[in-house]
Amino acid sequence: MSDRTELLEAALDSLPEGVALLSAEGLVLFWNRAAEAITGYAGMDMLARPAPEALELLLTGSRPAAQDPCAESEAGHGAIVHVDHKLGHDVSAMVRTYVLRDGMGGRIGLASVFHPAESLDALPHGERGEGSQLDANHAELEDRLQAVFADFCQGGESFGVLWITVDQAHELRKTHGAAACEAMIEKVERALRNGLRPAEEMGRWGDDEFLVLSHERTPEMLGAHAQALAGLARTADFRWWGDRVSLTVSIGAAQAEREGSLVDLLERAKAAMFTSFHAGGNRIASASGGQECSPS
Numbered sequence: 001m002s003d004r005t006e007l008l009e010a011a012l013d014s015l016p017e018g019v020a021l022l023s024a025e026g027l028v029l030f031w032n033r034a035a036e037a038i039t040g041y042a043g044m045d046m047l048a049r050p051a052p053e054a055l056e057l058l059l060t061g062s063r064p065a066a067q068d069p070c071a072e073s074e075a076g077h078g079a080i081v082h083v084d085h086k087l088g089h090d091v092s093a094m095v096r097t098y099v100l101r102d103g104m105g106g107r108i109g110l111a112s113v114f115h116p117a118e119s120l121d122a123l124p125h126g127e128r129g130e131g132s133q134l135d136a137n138h139a140e141l142e143d144r145l146q147a148v149f150a151d152f153c154q155g156g157e158s159f160g161v162l163w164i165t166v167d168q169a170h171e172l173r174k175t176h177g178a179a180a181c182e183a184m185i186e187k188v189e190r191a192l193r194n195g196l197r198p199a200e201e202m203g204r205w206g207d208d209e210f211l212v213l214s215h216e217r218t219p220e221m222l223g224a225h226a227q228a229l230a231g232l233a234r235t236a237d238f239r240w241w242g243d244r245v246s247l248t249v250s251i252g253a254a255q256a257e258r259e260g261s262l263v264d265l266l267e268r269a270k271a272a273m274f275t276s277f278h279a280g281g282n283r284i285a286s287a288s289g290g291q292e293c294s295p296s
Helices: 002-013 033-039 053-060 138-153 169-176 178-193 219-235 262-278
Strands: 018-023 028-031 078-084 090-101 107-116 160-166 201-204 209-214 238-240 243-245 249-255 284-286
Touching: 018 033, 018 053, 033 090, 033 107, 053 078, 053 090, 053 107, 138 201, 138 209, 138 262, 160 178, 160 219, 160 262, 169 178, 178 201, 178 209, 178 219, 178 238, 209 219, 209 262, 219 249, 219 284, 249 262, 262 284
Parallel strands: 249 284
Antiparallel strands: 018 028, 018 107, 078 090, 090 107, 160 209, 160 249, 201 209, 238 243
């Protein structure tokens, strides 16, 4: 058992992300080397002690410090927090917290995984082949996503995103070539734009993918809107050298969450899209509740 524990500790110590484990009483039980490097606090400063007030947000996500460290944490949700380095300067970090439970479901502690926010990758996108370029409004859509999310975090209106992929794109590219696939993508794009709300924005998010910034106020409304867009894609009549290709899309829908981040929002929408696609395509999946359906 001791060998297994040493192996686990060595594995966690080798990670580039900071990892902290807290007991149900809020005492720090594990503090890896990356956590030391990010915060300036050595293991001897942390182990078997309550988390320093300066690191409260880093170790408990975005919860108020007065709460029980394991009481209200939303498992796996990402958030960007600002804490004080031991030397006094500000550290901006992306943190995810996870409630740890025993076999009976009782809370036994909390895990925190974090890394500097400046090391975050750019916003997640779809797959792009070598030399491919996204459309001209891609940068504008990124800017709008950033602005709308910042407003949302300040108490602004709710919004969501739809990550859309064309189910037939990969096969058509193999059988008919890149020109045929691009013509098909443009056909689907025109069909989708016909179904957008006046304030919505859409752009190419990958070679075969689109992203829609939607102002639907609930996951249910967002899912219903996704259904309507999927129906429009199916009605797009595409022919190439006499061959008629039936078109369908897979859509992942995700509603913004105040305790999350924009990167997290897009990752959830992308994961939901993959759920739809790998279930056979022509489906809508909701990241909020795992709801999945096949458009009629």
